[in-house]
Amino acid sequence: MKILSRYTLADVAGTKISKIDVYSPDIAKKAQAGQFVVIMISAKGERVPLTIVDADKKNGSITLIFQELGFTSKLLGKMSAGDSLYAIVGPLGHATEIKNYGKVILVGGGVGIAEIYPVAKALREAGNHITTILGGRTTKFLILSDELRAISDDFYTTTDDGSAGLKGFTTDVLDDLLKKQKYDLVYSVGPIPMMRSSSSVTAKYQIKTIVSLNTIMLDATGMCGCCRVSIAGKTMFSCVDGPEFDAHQIDWDELIKRNRIYEDKEKHICELNKILWT
């Protein structure tokens, strides 16, 4: 599983987002919008789920975008074109239900923008009217802006510092749009607080809202149970039942708690990593 190319999309104040193209013809052939792969960098490494941002069937490659956050994603960030991943499995998870809904708003925050791109493309091809709202700390974190602007009928950006678009949150724009006109679907991917806020806003207007969850995963085949989430009071597995769920049915408090389970250990490993790599 050779890395064919690697680009840095954003590198600001210690936050780095990178894009890699990986040779994987079988996955490229079958990948659909909304699906993901699990990669391993080494035989003893952890398994990391990453959304398939694009698939080039002709060249047999898939595109993955990741933020260097934890131990493994930082190691991945040190790999270059020509290096090989130890393992990659996919495509995993249910594909997004693509049909002509009518008017769709896609909300992407941070590295979640990478996840809305394939869905926006597929929904556009299905004849939907596409409105895109992107949010980031600064303009440099609005990755794939040009690509998403090109396939959107309406396009908005928000930044924390006002360096692009509205100074504020994606949900400010979302609320404003929903106040003024009727939309048929909202699709939101980003940090959990952003998806939760999107969900609260759309609940007021009773608009169907889908989010794609990035939970902790291990086997990603429904065996270990570590990706479980509560949906309408029922336990479901994000890897095989998701990763997309109805935002209005998610137990957000539980999800936040579960995603923090390994935070302390991760910090400890990152400290060790710093010592080993510097």
Ligand code: FES
């Ligand atoms: S990752 Fe193990 S059940 Fe989903």
